[in-house]
Amino acid sequence: MGKKHKIKKLEKKVKRLKRDLKAALNHTSDVAPLAPKGGFPALPIIGGVRFSTAAAGVKYHGRQDVMLAEMIAGTTIAGVFTRSSTRAAPVLDCQVKLGSNPAQKAAFVVNSGNANAFTGANGPASVSKVTSGVAAQLNMPDNRVYSASTGVIGEPLPDGRITAKLAELASGLSADNIEAAANAIRTTDTFAKGAGAEIMIDGKPVRIAGIAKGSGMIQPDMATMLVFIFTDAVIDQVVLQGILSAQVNKTFNNITVDSDTSTSDSLLLAATGASGVTVTAENVAFSQALHGVMLDLAQQVVRDGEGATKLVTVHVTGAVSDQDAKTHALSIANSPLVKTAIAGEDPNWGRVVMAIGKSGATADRDLLSISFGDVLVAEKGWVSPNYSEEAAAAYMKHEELTIAVDLGLGNGEAKVWTCDLTHGYIQINADYRS
Amino acid sequence: MGKKHKIKKLEKKVKRLKRDLKAALNHTSDVAPLAPKGGFPALPIIGGVRFSTAAAGVKYHGRQDVMLAEMIAGTTIAGVFTRSSTRAAPVLDCQVKLGSNPAQKAAFVVNSGNANAFTGANGPASVSKVTSGVAAQLNMPDNRVYSASTGVIGEPLPDGRITAKLAELASGLSADNIEAAANAIRTTDTFAKGAGAEIMIDGKPVRIAGIAKGSGMIQPDMATMLVFIFTDAVIDQVVLQGILSAQVNKTFNNITVDSDTSTSDSLLLAATGASGVTVTAENVAFSQALHGVMLDLAQQVVRDGEGATKLVTVHVTGAVSDQDAKTHALSIANSPLVKTAIAGEDPNWGRVVMAIGKSGATADRDLLSISFGDVLVAEKGWVSPNYSEEAAAAYMKHEELTIAVDLGLGNGEAKVWTCDLTHGYIQINADYRS
Numbered sequence: 023m024g025k026k027h028k029i030k031k032l033e034k035k036v037k038r039l040k041r042d043l044k045a046a047l048n049h050t051s052d053v054a055p056l057a058p059k060g061g062f063p064a065l066p067i068i069g070g071v072r073f074s075t076a077a078a079g080v081k082y083h084g085r086q087d088v089m090l091a092e093m094i095a096g097t098t099i100a101g102v103f104t105r106s107s108t109r110a111a112p113v114l115d116c117q118v119k120l121g122s123n124p125a126q127k128a129a130f131v132v133n134s135g136n137a138n139a140f141t142g143a144n145g146p147a148s149v150s151k152v153t154s155g156v157a158a159q160l161n162m163p164d165n166r167v168y169s170a171s172t173g174v175i176g177e178p179l180p181d182g183r184i185t186a187k188l189a190e191l192a193s194g195l196s197a198d199n200i201e202a203a204a205n206a207i208r209t210t211d212t213f214a215k216g217a218g219a220e221i222m223i224d225g226k227p228v229r230i231a232g233i234a235k236g237s238g239m240i241q242p243d244m245a246t247m248l249v250f251i252f253t254d255a256v257i258d259q260v261v262l263q264g265i266l267s268a269q270v271n272k273t274f275n276n277i278t279v280d281s282d283t284s285t286s287d288s289l290l291l292a293a294t295g296a297s298g299v300t301v302t303a304e305n306v307a308f309s310q311a312l313h314g315v316m317l318d319l320a321q322q323v324v325r326d327g328e329g330a331t332k333l334v335t336v337h338v339t340g341a342v343s344d345q346d347a348k349t350h351a352l353s354i355a356n357s358p359l360v361k362t363a364i365a366g367e368d369p370n371w372g373r374v375v376m377a378i379g380k381s382g383a384t385a386d387r388d389l390l391s392i393s394f395g396d397v398l399v400a401e402k403g404w405v406s407p408n409y410s411e412e413a414a415a416a417y418m419k420h421e422e423l424t425i426a427v428d429l430g431l432g433n434g435e436a437k438v439w440t441c442d443l444t445h446g447y448i449q450i451n452a453d454y455r456s
Numbered sequence: 457m458g459k460k461h462k463i464k465k466l467e468k469k470v471k472r473l474k475r476d477l478k479a480a481l482n483h484t485s486d487v488a489p490l491a492p493k494g495g496f497p498a499l500p501i502i503g504g505v506r507f508s509t510a511a512a513g514v515k516y517h518g519r520q521d522v523m524l525a526e527m528i529a530g531t532t533i534a535g536v537f538t539r540s541s542t543r544a545a546p547v548l549d550c551q552v553k554l555g556s557n558p559a560q561k562a563a564f565v566v567n568s569g570n571a572n573a574f575t576g577a578n579g580p581a582s583v584s585k586v587t588s589g590v591a592a593q594l595n596m597p598d599n600r601v602y603s604a605s606t607g608v609i610g611e612p613l614p615d616g617r618i619t620a621k622l623a624e625l626a627s628g629l630s631a632d633n634i635e636a637a638a639n640a641i642r643t644t645d646t647f648a649k650g651a652g653a654e655i656m657i658d659g660k661p662v663r664i665a666g667i668a669k670g671s672g673m674i675q676p677d678m679a680t681m682l683v684f685i686f687t688d689a690v691i692d693q694v695v696l697q698g699i700l701s702a703q704v705n706k707t708f709n710n711i712t713v714d715s716d717t718s719t720s721d722s723l724l725l726a727a728t729g730a731s732g733v734t735v736t737a738e739n740v741a742f743s744q745a746l747h748g749v750m751l752d753l754a755q756q757v758v759r760d761g762e763g764a765t766k767l768v769t770v771h772v773t774g775a776v777s778d779q780d781a782k783t784h785a786l787s788i789a790n791s792p793l794v795k796t797a798i799a800g801e802d803p804n805w806g807r808v809v810m811a812i813g814k815s816g817a818t819a820d821r822d823l824l825s826i827s828f829g830d831v832l833v834a835e836k837g838w839v840s841p842n843y844s845e846e847a848a849a850a851y852m853k854h855e856e857l858t859i860a861v862d863l864g865l866g867n868g869e870a871k872v873w874t875c876d877l878t879h880g881y882i883q884i885n886a887d888y889r890s
Contacts, residue, residue: 025459032466108813108821140809140821142838175806176839285813358792358877359885366886372609375574379542379719387542387574404576405610443792444886448879451793452800 054212056325056333056421056441062201065218066229068252069296070094074194075206076187080180081135081173088184089206090191091130091250092160097294098124099168100263102270104287111138111145112169113288115153119165124259128166130250130290131156131184131191134209134235138171138179139285148179155185159192170248170288172235173209204233207248211235211326217318219311226299228255228308232315236323249274249289249319251312254297261303265312266291273316276348276438277324278355324439329446332364333439335424340390341434346383348436353381354425361443364423369414371399374425389430394418488646490759490767490855490875496635499652500663502686503730504528508628509640510621514614515569515607522618523640524625525564525684526594531728532558533602534697536704538721545572545579546603547722549587553599558693562600564684564724565590567618568643568669569607573719582613589619593626604682604722606669607643638667641682645669645760651752653745660733662689662742666749670757683708683723683753685746688731695737699746700725707750710782710872711758712789758873763880766798767873769858774824775868780817782870787815788859795877798857803848805833808859823864828852 071093075086093099101120103113122128131152138145153167160167171179204214218231232251257265266289274289291312293301301308325333336355341347354360357377363370371392378385388403395417398406417423505527509520527533535554537547556562565586572579587601594601605613638648652665666685691699700723708723725746727735735742759767770789775781788794791811797804805826812819822837829851832840851857 025463028463029459029466032463032470035470036466104813106810106813107815107819108809108824140806140834140838142822142836144838175809176834285810358881362882362885365882368886372574375542375609376540376719379538379540381541385541388576390542400574400610402576404574404578442886443882445879445882447792448796448799448877448882451796452802452876452878 052212054326054330056330057213058322058325062204062214062216063218065200065216065231066220067197068229068231068294069254070097070294071252071292072195072197073199073203074191074196075199075202076191076194078133078183078187080133080183086202086206087135088131088133088187088191089203090156090195091203091252092195093128093252093292093294094296095127096124097128097292098257098259098262099128100259100266100291101168102266102289104285106285108140108285110171110175110286111141111149112171113286115146115149116168116170116288116290119168120263121259122163122165126166127160127162128168128292129156129160129162130168130170130292132170132207132248132250133173133179133184134207135173136171136177136179137173137175137286139175141176141178144178148181151181152184155188159188168290170286172207172248172286175285200231200233204235207233207235209235213326215319215322215326217315217322219315221307221311223255223299223301223305223307226297228297228299228301229253230311230315232319234319234323236326248286251289251291251315253291253293253312254295255293255299255301255308256295256297257293257301261301262291262293264303265309269309269313269316272313273320276351276436277320278352278438278440321439324441327441328450329444329448330441331421331444331446332442333422334364334441335422336438336440337424337426338429339427339435340429340431341436342384342432343434344436345434347434348438349383350378350381350385350427350429351436351438353377354427355438355440358443361440364418365442365444367415367418369394369397369399369411369418374427375400378427384431385429386431391428391430393426395420395424486646488760488764490764491647492756492759496638496648496650497652499634499650499665500654501631502663502665502728503688504531504728505686505726506629506631507633507637508625508630509633509636510625510628512567512617512621514567514617520636520640521569522565522567522621522625523637524590524629525637525686526629527562527686527726527728528730529561530558531562531726532691532693532696533562534693534700534725535602536700536723538719540719542574542719544605544609544720545575545583546605547720549580549583550602550604550722550724553602554697555693556597556599560600561594561596562602562726563590563594563596564602564604564726565618566604566641566682566684567607567613568641570605570611570613571607571609571720572605572613573609575610575612578612582615585615586618589622593622602724604720604724606641606682606720609719634665634667638669641667641669643669647760649753649756649760651749651756653749655741655745657689657733657735657739657741660731662731662733662735663687664745664749666753668753668757670760682720685723685725685749687725687727687746688729689727689733689735689742690729690731691727691735695735696725696727698737699743703743703747703750706747707754710870711754712786712872712874755873758875761875762884763878763882764875765855765878765880766876767856768798768875769856770872770874771858771860772863773860773869774863774865775870776818776866777868778870779868781868782872783817784812784815784819784861784863785870785872787811788861789872789874792877795874798852799876799878801849801852803828803831803833803845803852808861809834812861818865819863820865825862825864827860829854829858
């Protein structure tokens with residue numbers, strides 16, 4: 023064989039191997055393939071809130087890693103947090119402070135790079151140093167400063183690096199800085215996450231803007247989800263907490279990337295009242311707008327799920343209760359066999375049957391029907407007589423998919439959002455130590 | 457650059473790419489790397505049981521895919537089955553037959569290639585044809601014939617292919633044919649699974665032999681676990697069921713490959729009485745021997761888990777109850793983040809903390825300690841002062857690992873066995889449709 027021929031053959035081999043390797047690793051570009059097109063959205067300015075960021079070098083270097091948000095006196099604050107029994111020190115601190123007197127100013131201070139989780143007695147000590155530092159700097163009581171941390175666990179938070187930046191952070195506060203804030207709280211997120219809404223209530227505008235981070239991991243991190251939402255509505259704290267808790271059960275509590283729950287998940291919602299418009303528990307327009315913002319942010323977290331190439335809506339109807347519907351939906355959304363079938367673009371409804379069967383919630387095999395998009399695949403305990411494998415396989419090639427299950431038992435309903443399970447997930451979580 | 461130099465460079469590139477690709481796919485050989493050394497074990501002959509196999513072409517061609525086991529009159533039979541609400545027709549049929557009169561002969565008939573699951577009214581009709589066919593062939597009542605099916609779901613069982621082989625199966629029955637039976641029930645298992653024991657009770661030998669299949673999948677299959685165990689002891693049916701149920705909760709119910717539960721899981725235990733030795737509920741030696749056989753088979757299923765390269769024992773102690781300990785252990789064993797860390801040989805104890813936190817069972821962050829093998833990694837809510845990352849990383853390179861968690865709360869204890877989550881798992885379950 024001539025050298026020229028051999029070179030050609032080897033070059034072909036390299037090309038093929040490169041393609042196979044790329045497929046095997048499900049190679050993702052720098053930004054997740056499911057990232058919203060058009061980049062960070064234009065968000066409304068929320069009266070009564072100012073943001074700033076700083077590069078404190080908590081762990082990362084050469085990037086902003088601390089964000090400060092200051093809210094005016096009168097701001098009410100609601101929150102929901104991870105239920106993990108091993109939750110981090112900042113989470114425990116926030117939970118205590120939720121009932122603080124809204125007459126005073128308030129602040130959120132957040133760092134990336136270190137989660138201050140499983141840090142023993144160092145945990146609350148660091149939280150106290152950071153939050154009392156912010157309180158002194160901005161002239162507010164300690165119990166109005168809420169903190170969150172995300173990043174490596176088990177290492178003491180280098181709180182001095184943060185407190186050294188507080189004067190700089192205080193002087194940099196600005197109303198139009200929310201995108202920088204969204205960037206500062208990222209760990210391995212591939213894009214900054216934001217969503218907003220503007221609605222009219224009693225003929226006056228009310229605005230909502232939120233940012234989130236979630237789903238990236240660096241050893242020995244875990245996926246932490248942090249969400250901060252602001253509105254200029256006037257809302258009583260108890261009402262605000264009620265609205266938030268109701269909406270979280272239809273948005274953030276209905277997403278899953280890999281069934282693993284962080285020790286640091288926190289969502290804080292601040293209502294500054296700057297619009298002068300009062301929102302009560304009965305105001306449907308506000309709840310709907312908040313729902314839209316929260317759902318958008320929640321889906322952005324799934325879109326940035328490790329290795330994700332498909333955004334999947336699991337819609338369960340006909341259950342004996344909403345709770346049962348959610349149990350079935352999460353069982354489907356968390357099943358490794360369902361998630362790998364989706365990655366393989368395989369309309370594998372048998373695995374959906376399996377996931378329903380194992381969930382523990384009520385189901386009758388002979389009443390349930392399953393659809394992938396518009397394709398009815400199974401009904402009455404067997405494959406649908408009109409089922410077309412070709413149509414189902416073609417549907418599975420879409421980037422956004424819906425798996426619909428009707429249990430045929432009652433009126434219970436739930437929607438859950440998830441992503442597929444790919445080589446990229448294994449790559450990110452198993453191989454980085456090489 | 458000369459051609460010779462270019463060839464050398466390209467060859468180097470090919471070599472590197474091949475290595476990377478192999479690593480990415482976690483390339484497994486034909487037989488799972490964790491398979492027991494030495495092949496199928498020598499099992500004791502169980503008096504009163506005869507086996508035969510046939511190539512019925514249910515789905516596979518050129519291999520044995522049906523097995524028949526015939527037991528003498530007087531044989532008592534106990535069973536445990538999947539709790540899936542979408543369980544298959546043969547499972548429902550077995551559950552009804554468990555109380556059948558032991559005065560008559562009995563049989564197990566098992567096919568691979570088709571699970572007869574989610575097949576509507578065809579399901580029970582096929583079970584009836586096969587079991588009544590066996591009953592007529594072997595001269596026993598229908599309700600003494602137990603069937604199991606494993607393979608593709610949603611397709612009607614071609615029962616005629618099985619009934620056409622019943623005469624051949626009946627004439628081929630032989631006491632020393634158990635290895636062939638273990639092979640006939642395989643789907644994508646990479647090795648046949650068997651385990652046995654011989655103990656002395658009242659100075660007389662009592663024997664136990666069992667076979668299992670589990671953990672392979674072919675689209676649109678799911679992992680089905682089938683287990684058949686035989687003993688020549690004399691055991692009352694109610695006592696036999698009690699012993700079996702107690703042991704299953706310490707063996708098969710404590711393994712997990714991917715948290716997904718099959719629609720067909722079945723374990724049948726037959727006591728022929730041929731030894732003449734009576735075993736009562738109080739006989740510890742028999743229960744211990746049965747435990748050993750069941751644990752061996754259960755661990756073989758994990759060893760054949762898709763893509764598995766590590767066999768992991770999760771040992772939780774100090775829980776407020778055994779049930780709480782098991783909840784924690786399964787939360788750790790099913791966590792995709794823990795399983796990928798193990799695949800990456802990463803002593804990532806932070807993910808173990810996370811899995812304990814999310815389990816829902818009782819834990820106190822500041823009391824728990826975690827060890828990888830002999831390496832104490834965390835205690836009292838923080839990393840151990842003597843923790844050596846080097847020692848832990850070296851330990852993680854072993855093929856068999858133990859993660860031990862002491863919750864420091866009570867006397868509850870559980871052991872769970874699992875495997876790692878690798879590119880091989882994704883490869884098997886997502887990529888085969890290419």
